[in-house]
Amino acid sequence: MTTDRPQWDPHQYQRHSGHRARPLHDLLARVPPLPTPRGPRIADLGCGPGRPSLLLAERWPTARITGYDNSEDMLEEAREYAGPTPGGGALDFALADIAAWRAEEPHDLIVSNAALQWLPGHAGRFPQWVAGLKPGGVLAFQVPGNFGAPSHRLLAELTRSPRWRARLGDLLRDGDTVLSPAGYFAALAPLGCSLDVWETTYLHPLPGEDPVLDWVKGTALRPVLTALRGDEEARAAFLAEYRDALREAYPPGTHGTLFPFRRIFVVAQRR
Template identity: 65%
Template sequence: MESREAPEGRSSPVWDPEQYARFAAHRARPLADLLARVPELPAGTPRIADLGCGPGAPSSRISARWPHAHVTGYDNSPAMLRRAETHAGPTADGGRLDFAAADLAGWRPDTPHHLIVSNAALHWWPDHPRALPAYVDGLLPGGVLAFQVPGNFDAPSHVLLHRLRNAPRWRGRLGAAHRGADVLEPAGYVAALAGAGCETDVWETTYQHVLPGDDPVLEWTKGTALRPVLTLLADDPEARDAFLAEYAAALREAYPPGPYGTVLPFRRIFAVGVKR
C-alpha cells in the first residue's frame, strides 16, 4: 500500500480504494517479487503481519502463499479496512485472514511472528528505519522481515507535485517539504537489518509500467501521492480541479504518451531480513 501520512501538522489523507485499484496489476507486481524472495519460515503455524494492507487483496496474496497461516493485515484507513474485510475469513488450508486498525508508526508485534511484511507503506511515516529493530525483535529465530518502499522521490511525478504545492498560488494551503528523506538507499537497509541481527537480501528494481488511457500518470498519483492534496481540497472542488489541471499539464510534458501507452518508470527498493 502506498501512502500513509499527511503533511506535518495536518489531518490524515482520505483514501479511495476504487482509485487505488485502477492499476492493481501494476501495483501487485512488487509484492509478488518481494514474496518470491522470502525463504522458508520457522516451523509451526505461521503468524504473519501485513503492515499497510490497503484494500486487502495484497494480504490475500500472502495467505495464498502460506494458506495454513494466520495473517493479519493492519491499516489506518477506515475506507481501506472496509474493503479489506471482504477478503477476511478462513483460508484454504486451515489458516485465517483478518484485519485490524493500527497506527503503523507505533505498531509492534504482541506475539512472536514468523513473518512481517510491508508492501509500499513504511515510507509514509518519518524515520521508519528506527522501527526495524523492534520489528526484528518481534520475530521468532529464523523469522523474516520483508518490505519494499518506493525509491522514486526524485522522479518527475514527485518533483513536479512538490513544486506545484509550494508555488505562490498553492503554498498557503498545500505547501509541504519534499517527501522521501527517510527512505534509505539499498546499502542503508543492509546496514540497518544487519545491525538488528539479520541476514540480508536487499535489491532494487525500476519497473517500466506502460499505462493506458488519458493522463494515466495523474490517475496513478490520484491513488497514492495526491491523496493528501485531494483531502485538503475536498471542500473546494473548483480549487481541486484547477490544481489537477496544472499538475496534469506538467505530467503530460514529463511523461509523453506513445502509440502503445504512457511509460511510468518506477524505482522500488526491496529488503528481506532473516533473524539470526
Template identity: 70%
Template sequence: MTTPVWDPHQYLRHAGHRARPLADLLARVPELPHADAPRIADLGCGPGGPSTPLAARWPRAHITGYDNSPAMLDEARKHAGPTGAGGTLDFAHADLATWRPAPGVSFDLIFSNAALQWVLPAEGKGRVDGHTGAFPAWIDALPTGGTFAFQVPGNFTAPSHALLADLRNSPRWRDRLGAESRVNTVLDPAGYAAALAPLGCEVDAWETTYLHLLQGEDPVLDWVKGTALRPVLTLLADDPAAREAFLAEYGEMLRTAYPSAPHGTAFPFRRIFVVAVKR
C-alpha cells in the first residue's frame, strides 16, 4: 500500500464535521479506573486537536497521542504541554500496525478516532492481520475496568470510494497508479463484538450514518483530499499536470454522484463505533 503524505491543513478544513463522531464516541466512554489521573493513549492522533477533548474530560490525565505522519505530529505538538488541572499532553511517532504498549505500561483508556482503518493486513516482521490482530495486546495493557474505544469509517462501498477505485484502475490511470484501492478493512458492529468479547470485554458497538451538508465548490472532492485521496495525491506529487487531470476527472464523477442543492451538498457518511470495557 502507498504510504500517504498527510496535509494537516487540508484535513482540518472539515474539522467541524469530523468532530461530531469524536464527540459521540467520547460521550459513551465510562469512567476510568484511575479517574483522577488516568493514563490515556490516543492512537492516530492526527493534527492533535482531536486529543484535546480527552484532556478536557480528564484534565489531570497523562495523554500521549501517537501517529506515523511527521506533518501531523508537527501540527499536533502545538497542543503539547501541561493541561489546566495538572495533566500533560504529549505526542510520539508510532506505526499503529506494530505499536504495542511498553512492558509494564498500563493505560486506563486506549482511544482511536478514524485511524485504525489505515492498518492493513500485511506480511512482514512485526505486522499483524490488520488492526484486529493488535486487539489482544491492547486489551492486555488495560486494567480491569479499562476501556478500548474507537470509531472507523464504514463507507468503503460509498460512491466517494467506489468511484475512486474505478478511476484508479481505469485504462488511463492503472499503469501510473496501479491496482491499489482503499480496501474495506473494517468490520461491522457485530464483527467487532465477536472479536473483543472473547478477550474479556463488555462490548458496546453501533453504527451511525451522518448526513453532512457540505458547502462550497466541489465539497466532496475537498473532503476526500484530506483522507481517502491522500495515496493518489502522494503518487502524483511529482507530476502536477497529471494530478490536476486526475482531480478534474474524479471531481466530475463526484459532482454527478453528489449533486449540489440550495442547502448544500448532501454527503452521507457511515461510521462504526466500539466501546469495549475490560471485565
C-alpha cells in the first residue's frame, strides 16, 4: 500500500466538466439567503482546478471567496482565476488540508463540492465548521453516493484480486466514508442546524470510446494511478483489465454510454 496522496490531473478531471458541474449548480440553487447581503465571506473546501469557485462568484458577486485544496497541481490551474471578480468581490486560493481546516473568521458560507468523500470521518469536522459560521450561515456540500455502483465495485474487486492485492489491496476508500442522507441529518441536527438533505441519481450519456474509464481516470482511479506511476507495464495491464470489466458493465448504446451517478446533497443553516 502506498501512503502517497492521490496525484491529481486537472486536465483529466475537467474532461467531463459539464456533467461534473451540474450537481454544484443544483446544490447552490438550494442555499438560502446568506446573513451578509453584501460582501459575504465564503470558503470553498476542495476547490480543485478553480472553475467551480467561479460559480460561487456568479451567485454572490460581492463575496470574498477563498478556495482551499491540498493539490498544488489543482491550485496551479485555479490561481488563473484569482483576483477581483466582476461584481466587486474577490477570489483567491490557498494550499490547505481540509481535514485540519478551520474558519479563522466567521463565514457566511462553507461549501464543498465532491471533496469530502476523500476525507474519512469528515462528519467529525462538522461541529467545528458549523461553529465557524455566522448565525444564519450555511454549510453546503455534495458527495458521490455511488460506491456500490459497478464503476467503483469493479475497481475495488480488481485491486483486491490475486494479481493486484499485494500492491493495491488496501488502497481504496471504503464505501462507509460517505454517510447516508439520514446519517448526515443525524450528524448535523444536534448542532443547531436547519437541514435540507436529498439525493439525486444523474444519468449521464457519455460519448466516445470507454467513456466511463475516462471519467474515473479523473477521480476514483487517481489513487491507483498514483501507486502505479513509474511502472508503465503494470499501469497498462491494470487499465486493460478494468477497461474490459467496465465495457461489460456499461455497454455503449445508440446515444452514447449511459452512466448513472448517485449524489448526496446537504444544506445546513446555522440557527
